[in-house]
Amino acid sequence: MADGEFESALNAAAIKYIDGATGIAGLQRLTAGASQETWAFDAQTGESAIPLILRRSPGGVPESEAKAATQRNEARVIQICFEHGVKAPEVMFSLKPEDGLGVGYVMARIDGETLAPRILRDDTYADARPKLAGQCGEILAPIHAVPREKVDFLEEITPQDHWQNTWEAYEKYFLEWSPSPVFDYAFAWLKERVPARDRVTLVHGDFRNGNLIYGPEGVRAVLDWEIAHIGDPMEDLAWICVNSWRFGNIDRPVGGFGEREQMFEGYERASGIKVDPDRVKYWEIFGSLRWGVTCRGMAFTHLTGHDRSVERPAIGRRSSECEADLMILLGGADAS
Amino acid sequence: MRPDRPTAEELLEAVEEFLRERAIPELQGQSSFHARVAANVVGAVRREIAESAPIEADQHRRLLALLKHDGDVETLNRELCEQIRAGQWDLADADLLYHLRQVAIENLGVDNPRYSAYKRLTGQG
Known part of the structure; x- marks a missing residue:
């Protein structure tokens, strides 16, 4: 998928799933790992911007059904942990086939250092x-x-x-x-x-x-x-x-x-x-x-x-x- | 090895210097990272060329003593591994432990002597 198409699909998904979101800004690719793609962006709402991360299979297309299941499980585990008081990022939404973005999910972006x-x-x-x-x-x-x-x-x-x-x-x-x-x-x-x-x-x-x-x-x-x-x-x-x-x-x-x-x-x-x-x-x-x-x-x-x-x-x-x-x-x- | 100058080691040294002093400062992001990895690889190959003959001779001598018969290093090493796997060695055997420790030092001395465990195993830190 062309970059422009990807961005507009993500824009549409953010508006659909995030209350009060009017669009996205500052889309930036963070890693191009062999097993995962990571993107940073903000969802804009009326008064503020919500910092977010998209994690998805490379190009949105998982190598296998097993990898797709892993990706879906990952989002579920993070959300369950978040709900049980674990210091994990809140999952905002999981991608659905009709979003045209492949297999993946969007979570809160937590500021800080990992190095x-x-x-x-x-x-x-x-x-x-x-x-x-x-x-x-x-x-x-x-x-x-x-x-x-x-x-x-x-x-x-x-x-x-x-x-x-x-x-x-x-x-x-x-x-x-x-x-x-x-x-x-x-x-x-x-x-x-x-x-x-x-x-x-x-x-x-x-x-x-x-x-x-x-x-x-x-x-x-x-x-x-x-x-x-x-x-x-x-x-x-x-x-x-x-x-x-x-x-x-x-x-x-x-x-x-x-x-x-x-x-x-x-x-x-x-x-x-x-x-x-x-x-x-x-x-x-x-x-x-x-x-x-x-x-x-x-x-x-x-x-x-x-x-x-x-x-x-x-x-x-x-x-x-x-x-x-x-x-x-x-x-x-x-x-x- | 070919008895000629520049030697393989000298050539690799020049490549490593080029990568560290010229190329890396001009590169960015992923390419800079990969150039640093490449410089480390060149360094490891250079050390391997310099040290492999004495290392192999020493391993051969130790394996001969452990297994009590002769053979080439690759075959003897395979045999020792199979014996360990088959439970034929007392895991507290001091000669076995000495050999394994030396193997670890020899391999890491070539691959990455800056790693913290190398200094610890060789008593330098």
Whole structure:
């Protein structure tokens, strides 16, 4: 669809779905991701402008019915979380086929910073930094308290499924090329320690720097609900501790800004549920392994597909960052 | 490697310098980002050329000691991975852990020695 057609279709949709909207302004493309397109714009009403974000499949056309379902589920999860007091953006409307915009949804645009190096080093966030780990715990508690029946349209991924899925990715991306003895070791170590399926809740699935919006006062909102699922809530407390998201601040395990104990305290205060640090550690090790396998998967996509770029094969070599992280976690080096 | 100057390393060094000092400052947005990725890739390839022979020799020596028979590094590595997978190794084995740690250091030393875990594993930070 031509840009002009796209803009007028979005204009019409905004008028149709948003009370008092007379049109849109300031349409700007933010990202052109392979899986999602993100646009910023304002809906104009009589006296003010409502800042909004459109997320849709690339060109509005999902790759498959499964991707379309993911996109629809994402909007539903965000809205349900918003209604249950989670710091998530309010979903204003989902696109319908007759809107001519494809599959996607429009949500509130929350002002703030997502770039981790700025959060970790700029003076603007100096006062917030010591509070961020606690806030992360507080924000996760209501996500894990969303009633199961409200999100029963999401798939459950048990701890055993996670191990198996990542193993199958490893078989595909490594075993046919070159296996990593570090990853094989980590798989063997984790296999003996897969946690029991006991507390089962909504899991954000990608709770880390890059998907959180910060202001000078702290965390404002959680974004990117694409891989939200049902599973072990401790996955979320661990993923933000994976060294890949500490951006150089290796000695501050939570996102490069805080201590695990601060996050656990915030979580326990808000949820009334005690955190088992060993289980979080399991998921952190698992997270490093999974990210390492995912990195190689990106190179695999590059080498076996048609979508060529310098970024994907380069990310493939980042799996060695995860090998080093795993050897710190498993090999008895000083870990933090 | 070809016994000639400029060497492959010297050529890659020149490409990396060009990208960092000339091209990147003139580029914007996505292209600037991709040029930085490209410069990092050139750096990794340069280190791989410089370090792969001693790394391979050392890995070969360690694998020989662990598996107690000879072979090329690729085959021996595959065999070690299969043994770990099959549960044939005590995961607390100190020699095994030493080898894995060295592999991690060797790979990351080529790919991205600026990453925080590299300094931690090599005792520099």
